[in-house]
Amino acid sequence: MYDVAIIGTGAAGISAALTLKQLNKNFIWFGSKKLSFKINAAEKITNYPGLISVSGKEMREVFSKQIAAQGIEITEKQVTGVYDMGDYYSLLCGSEEFDAKCVILGLGVEMQKPIPGELDNVGMGVSYCATCDGMLYKNKVMTVYAQNKDFEEEVEFLQEIAAKIYFIPLYKDYEIKGDNVEVITKRPKEIKREGRKMHMVFDDSDIESDIIFMLKSAVSPQILVPGIEVDGSHIKVNRACETSMRGVFAAGDCTGRPYQYTKAVGEGNIAAHGAVSFLAKNK
Amino acid sequence: MYDVAIIGTGAAGISAALTLKQLNKNFIWFGSKKLSFKINAAEKITNYPGLISVSGKEMREVFSKQIAAQGIEITEKQVTGVYDMGDYYSLLCGSEEFDAKCVILGLGVEMQKPIPGELDNVGMGVSYCATCDGMLYKNKVMTVYAQNKDFEEEVEFLQEIAAKIYFIPLYKDYEIKGDNVEVITKRPKEIKREGRKMHMVFDDSDIESDIIFMLKSAVSPQILVPGIEVDGSHIKVNRACETSMRGVFAAGDCTGRPYQYTKAVGEGNIAAHGAVSFLAKNK
Numbered sequence: 001m002y003d004v005a006i007i008g009t010g011a012a013g014i015s016a017a018l019t020l021k022q023l024n025k026n027f028i029w030f031g032s033k034k035l036s037f038k039i040n041a042a043e044k045i046t047n048y049p050g051l052i053s054v055s056g057k058e059m060r061e062v063f064s065k066q067i068a069a070q071g072i073e074i075t076e077k078q079v080t081g082v083y084d085m086g087d088y089y090s091l092l093c094g095s096e097e098f099d100a101k102c103v104i105l106g107l108g109v110e111m112q113k114p115i116p117g118e119l120d121n122v123g124m125g126v127s128y129c130a131t132c133d134g135m136l137y138k139n140k141v142m143t144v145y146a147q148n149k150d151f152e153e154e155v156e157f158l159q160e161i162a163a164k165i166y167f168i169p170l171y172k173d174y175e176i177k178g179d180n181v182e183v184i185t186k187r188p189k190e191i192k193r194e195g196r197k198m199h200m201v202f203d204d205s206d207i208e209s210d211i212i213f214m215l216k217s218a219v220s221p222q223i224l225v226p227g228i229e230v231d232g233s234h235i236k237v238n239r240a241c242e243t244s245m246r247g248v249f250a251a252g253d254c255t256g257r258p259y260q261y262t263k264a265v266g267e268g269n270i271a272a273h274g275a276v277s278f279l280a281k282n283k
Numbered sequence: 284m285y286d287v288a289i290i291g292t293g294a295a296g297i298s299a300a301l302t303l304k305q306l307n308k309n310f311i312w313f314g315s316k317k318l319s320f321k322i323n324a325a326e327k328i329t330n331y332p333g334l335i336s337v338s339g340k341e342m343r344e345v346f347s348k349q350i351a352a353q354g355i356e357i358t359e360k361q362v363t364g365v366y367d368m369g370d371y372y373s374l375l376c377g378s379e380e381f382d383a384k385c386v387i388l389g390l391g392v393e394m395q396k397p398i399p400g401e402l403d404n405v406g407m408g409v410s411y412c413a414t415c416d417g418m419l420y421k422n423k424v425m426t427v428y429a430q431n432k433d434f435e436e437e438v439e440f441l442q443e444i445a446a447k448i449y450f451i452p453l454y455k456d457y458e459i460k461g462d463n464v465e466v467i468t469k470r471p472k473e474i475k476r477e478g479r480k481m482h483m484v485f486d487d488s489d490i491e492s493d494i495i496f497m498l499k500s501a502v503s504p505q506i507l508v509p510g511i512e513v514d515g516s517h518i519k520v521n522r523a524c525e526t527s528m529r530g531v532f533a534a535g536d537c538t539g540r541p542y543q544y545t546k547a548v549g550e551g552n553i554a555a556h557g558a559v560s561f562l563a564k565n566k
């Protein structure tokens with residue numbers, strides 16, 4: 001049982017992890033060692049106090065060094081569900097389970113709205129996690145939607161096990177190719193299920209597969225954490241970064257605008273302190 | 284008329300200034316070029332994202348460089364009152380007046396509670412600003428309470444014009460001396476007015492003077508901004524860092540715990556974005 005689980009390796013998650021480490025808490029941190037794609041993509045940041053006019057890439061390098069310097073580990077697993085177990089939370093990563101007394105959500109925000117039909121079919125033909133669900137569809141036909149280049153490793157993993165892949169990159173410089181890959185550069189309009197087959201619908205066409213993988217940096221919070229209160233695409237929080245669920249905190253872009261690194265680190269700090277108070281009160 | 288006035292050169296003020304500069308707003312920033320005494324005093328900071336295990340002194344140096352690199356000016360005047368003028372705010376610095384459409388308060392928090400009798404006598408024998416009110420008491424007897432070494436320049440200024448100074452340093456390595464200075468190393472208990480004379484009361488004694496200067500890093504918000512809603516020693520704000528007064532935002536320690544640099548920069552960023560939205564809506 002961990003004291004705290006942090007989900008997300010963006011600016012909010014980084015800040016929460018540094019503070020929990022300083023306060024000597026026993027926590028697990030889920031995300032990517034590459035940290036946040038969004039940080040890396042920023043061209044020039046001039047208003048982050050302490051880093052004088054850096055590129056996103058430079059910022060990501062400093063953050064990586066700092067995490068290493070503090071001896072903090074990142075667990076590279078995708079959390080697919082957070083479930084309230086009464087006096088603790090159970091986090092599922094595919095078939096693995098991790099338990100924590102409280103949770104800090106640094107999920108980022110979905111920059112694209114979910115596609116119609118996407119949310120209704122999660123777990124029933126739509127998956128957000130290649131490594132969790134890929135093997136279940138070995139030698140099958142897969143549709144793989146990828147938000148950015150960071151997901152190409154996952155796409156390559158799927159490519160090795162799939163009979164065929166319809167690959168829908170939302171970015172330009174993709175490097176996925178192979179005999180079993182068909183690239184589609186159109187924007188999908190809708191997801192439909194017909195019997196055991198999934199359909200990705202485009203303006204002028206429709207592709208059929210056994211599973212649709214939606215690889216994106218942020219997932220709708222209500223899909224990840226059933227029961228959590230949201231306001232549009234944001235998680236509802238108060239000034240203490242407390243969500244509607246006891247012991248669950250949220251920080252960064254997932255709590256609303258401004259979508260800024262500085263705001264995100266501030267909330268990560270508040271959430272970490274909130275978690276520590278929560279642990280002290282609920283010993 | 285400025286778009287925005289920022290009060291305070293701690294972490295919150297710095298963050299707000301960097302963001303307003305980036306957004307190309309016309310603002311004035313009141314505080315000290317030495318930034319925050321509190322930042323400088325920190326021994327080791329390990330949880331501020333982007334600065335890997337720095338001393339407070341190193342942090343202050345980075346912040347100073349960054350402010351200079353962005354070409355941001357600090358106005359070294361002490362704001363003694365912020366007054367609501369209907370559709371703008373008037374900021375008094377002694378006898379000077381500055382007008383701004385909105386205000387960001389990064390006041391810090393009083394680490395010591397006000398002394399009994401202090402708040403009741405502000406402007407009537409108690410002053411927070413040596414340079415504002417010093418000349419009014421030329422050749423008089425002054426009591427000068429100083430929270431830390433950063434105020435010694437102000438004390439020296441007073442020393443040049445006073446007939447006599449009772450100097451009450453709250454720190455150890457003070458360097459104030461002179462024929463007209465009497466150092467008192469006891470903690471004051473109460474401030475009393477008797478006719479036109481002020482009394483600083485100690486456990487076992489009492490000193491009389493014409494004026495009491497209380498030189499401290501943070502001043503009670505309700506003294507600085509008449510009418511603002513507070514909750515104990517903190518300014519009441521919502522998640523957007525809006526105070527009870529339209530167009531007045533607050534950020535950092537003055538809005539409550541955790542008293543952390545990371546939380547303060549986050550709120551400074553939110554407050555700056557809030558001010559920009561406010562300006563756009565009230566053109």
